Amino acid sequence: MYSFDIQRPTSIADAVAALSTDEALPLGGGQTLIPTLKQRLSAPSVLVSLGAIAEIKGVCTGDDGALCIGGGTTHATVAKEAASSYPALAALAGNIGDPAVRNRGTIGGSLANNDPSACYPAAALASGATIVTNTRSIAADDYFQGMFATALNEGEIITEVRFPVPEKAAYMKFEQPASRFALVGVFVAKYADGVRVAVTGASEDGVFRWTEAEAALSSNFSADAVPAAPSGDGMISDLHGSGAYRAHLIAVMTKRAVAAAG
Amino acid sequence: MPKDHGIGASQKRREDVRFLTGAGNYTDDINVHGQAYVHFLRSDLAHGKINNIDTSAAEGMPGVVRIFTGKDFEGVGGLPCGWQVTDKHGEPMKEPAHPVLAQGKVRHVGDPIAAVVADSLEQARTAAEAIVLDIDELPAVVDMAKALEAGSTKVHDDLADNLCYDWQFGTDTETTDAAFKNAAHVTTLELVNNRLVANPMEPRVAVGDYSRANDEHTLYTTSQNPHVIRLLMGAFVLGIPEHKLRVVAPDVGGGFGTKIFHYAEEAFCTFAAKACNRPVKWTSTRSEAFMSDAHGRDHVTKIELALDKDNNFIGVRTDTLANMGAYLSTFSSSVPTWLHGTLMAGNYKTPAVQVNVKAVFTNTVPVDAYRGAGRPEATFQLERVIDKAARELGVDPMQLRRQNFITSFPYETPVAVAYDTGDYHATMDKMEELMDIPGFAARRAESEKNGKLRGLGINCFIEACGIAPSNLVGQLGARAGLYDAATVRVNATGSISVMVGAHSHGQGHETVFPQVVAEMLGIDESMVDIVHGDTSKIPFGMGTYGSRSLAVCGSAMVRATEKIINKAKKIAGHLLEASDSDIELKDGQFTVAGTDKSVAWGDVTLAAYVPHNYPLEDIEPGLEETAFYDPANFTYPAGAYACEVEVDPDTGKVTIEKFVSADDFGNVVNPMIVEGQVHGGIAQGIGQALLENCAYDENGQLLSASYMDYAMPRADDIPHMASYVVDHSCQTPCTHNPLGVKGCGEAGAIGSPPTVVNAVIDALHSGGHTHVNHIDMPVSPSRVWAAINGQ
């Protein structure tokens, strides 16, 4: 680790001000950022911890019925507090990493990082969530821009994520054997106006919507309706599986998600 | 009634009190006043020619004490290899230099190029970034077959090629060929024994210290065998005589073989402590461990099994490429040869067994012993090919094995070892009983209802442990003896310290060894402690590996205790005014046979140190004895393992549903500890079979360089205790050591990988995927899926 200064603002405004310094970085739960710092792969001059900002923590239901999760809310809190309102999302959060990761890692950190194998991006995209920052609201469809790339500007903080709650939903994660991130994870969410299917772990472009499956499931929400696996082109190929294998798993996991959603 | 003390009692591990309460004293807990820290600048290229290392900018950075490169080690010895293998033409193996810091070339990712010693670790790291390297990248040699092709890039320019040795062993070619010519059936299998990273929980650490006042060196290190390190480093690398070099291996958090070897960082810290006149400390990061700890396994093998018309095994022939990595690690050369070839007869009376091994240099981390070392590789190929043969012949795999079992002992195999004792039918019977084989069909049907394929895999194995008879291994090329030593020091009031050459890094010696001594003397175990891990305190013993601690060092301890008893009887005889031949020792009391005249243990020990009334004209005062024990033979633990797996044909994921091991370890001193050893070994075997894969790309970059990509087994990869039975009730005691023990540390890791793979293949065949005859380990979901789909 290189040395850096740390600040612990207690309001969004102070955090934004602190982040205006050159080479400042927000620190969420540190579950991704701290290992990066330890390996000296990142050298911020200032870390602005978001951990003391009460207004970006917690889970509640908005006036429009959407589930609102503060950007600084830990996975463990989501697992507990969203359990009755959005069980599929709570189950997803409750299966990220291990207890230490869940008690530190935050939804804002996960979405800002947009790891191509992370779980939350699938939930946000399949739910048509809105990512709220200190300056604007961004639709999930516009937010994810490829592996580790998002619509966030430098110094912009995720303050809240709003999830429209579906009628039915489930997340199926096939774990990569070593990291236990998603080798392929599929989030299926059924709304009154149609079904959304988001896939993480598989594509070289990061999380994406499997539109063929969405169309098929929107007219017939059953596992049998899930189309044949997409092509393996453009899918990640690595030590843990070829692109063709990942493509195959997309269909398998989608079927299982639909079956689990009921 | 199970015993509650002494030999046979499941005593709780006394060392766990400190381990579980954070009170252990590991090498990284040792901080010497004034110590500096070293950071190694390691190669990120697999192969390159060093043109220049410019340290000038780095020298002036804050906190820098001194920067070392290969030049500083010119004139210093290289890291030695402790075993010389002679090839089939009678030529010695190729032994390229293994410098402490790279000289001329870098040969694997992680090869240390420079070492920065600084006041703090962060300063050392920062300065290392300012070192300017001028290195020409060379093509990397990674694949063993390609490395042996004519014209391949050479890992070592001063050698003719990348071949370390071409070894042949066992039955001669003419006899072996004849067996295959006469065969009614030949089964052939090509397979890979996957490269592993040992991953002990505690990464390696070294702290070098030097005293100018008396020219004494001390090395604190994470080692399984401090005396071996003292000998190798002192005599071969740094030229420090033993009496000026102390090596301390305190609590060590797991070794699994990878902490046997003498490493560059140990020599560096010892050397630099003197050069800088300051203690120097190195603590490996987990990332460094992946690229600097010796790896394990990495064999590519073709095995052929010849059977006659009655399905008797008549010949086994193997052809193996064994990866040595870029340099010869301490015992690397012995693993694919003497620890592997000698086990190729397995549990079977096959008359002709021929083993061929080519050891190959590649631009990868050196490969050496890892739990089981050579014996898992032997067992895996033999038990896989037997399983394949059974399937080809349509016979029951258990019956095929039973029919070929060795049943009379001692048995001389065609591969140079003589099994002293065993009962392979007994362990197979036990395994069958515990596994409930008749219930398998119903369990399979139940799995199939849930869309899963269920398979049953079985396996038999034998290992050569209790390493090793020195005269035998000397003939085979070992450059060290493999006896062990113990000193039993009885204190004045009767408490005992036993100084042992064995080193406990998870095995539980601190609990088990006192059980033996206490039983022999009839005193309470709490009166006995063992001392290990410090060359200034213990006799010159060879440490712990090869399931040898109790069989070899324990035997030395028994011998020393017998000497104690003999002398104590003389003292007791004097005190009781009787002949020492009439003295009996029972329950801590010396009694004159047939009388009620007796004297207590503590009275005798006190007399030895306060010899006011003592036969000084006949015996010396004091009560301390040392014994060195060199085993007459290896020990041969053996067993039968079985497991049931479920395969999800849609994803390829394999789960282990049931696992049974029936082991014959001879006598068992602490059943609970034995079971723990087997549990751990099987967990590692399951790791190898299903999860662990140390992979390089064709450029020699390590793909599985962290836990993000290297899959270690976790609790939920192992079957639940209720369906996980480890049994050691079949006991044929070792015939040649005083305790009749055989060793249990490696069995689990040897017996389990073929069991798991056999079960997976069985499951796939039951689902109609009969084209799948083999899947290389790790049998990961993607590989199973690819095999099913012919990809």
Ligand SMILES: Cc1cc2nc3c(=O)[nH]c(=O)nc-3n(C[C@H](O)[C@H](O)[C@H](O)COP(=O)(O)OP(=O)(O)OC[C@H]3O[C@@H](n4cnc5c(N)ncnc54)[C@H](O)[C@@H]3O)c2cc1C
């Ligand atoms: C062992 C382990 C296992 C894991 N397993 C999984 C898994 O199975 N599935 C999964 O999805 N994830 C997994 N993770 C990742 C985990 O979910 C992380 O917590 C998450 O990716 C990052 O969240 P964080 O709060 O820790 O962010 P940090 O590490 O603090 O930050 C990550 C990045 O986001 C930025 N950032 C943080 N908060 C905000 C914010 N509110 N607004 C804008 N930018 C912000 C930081 O500047 C940094 O660039 C695992 C992590 C570990 C260590």
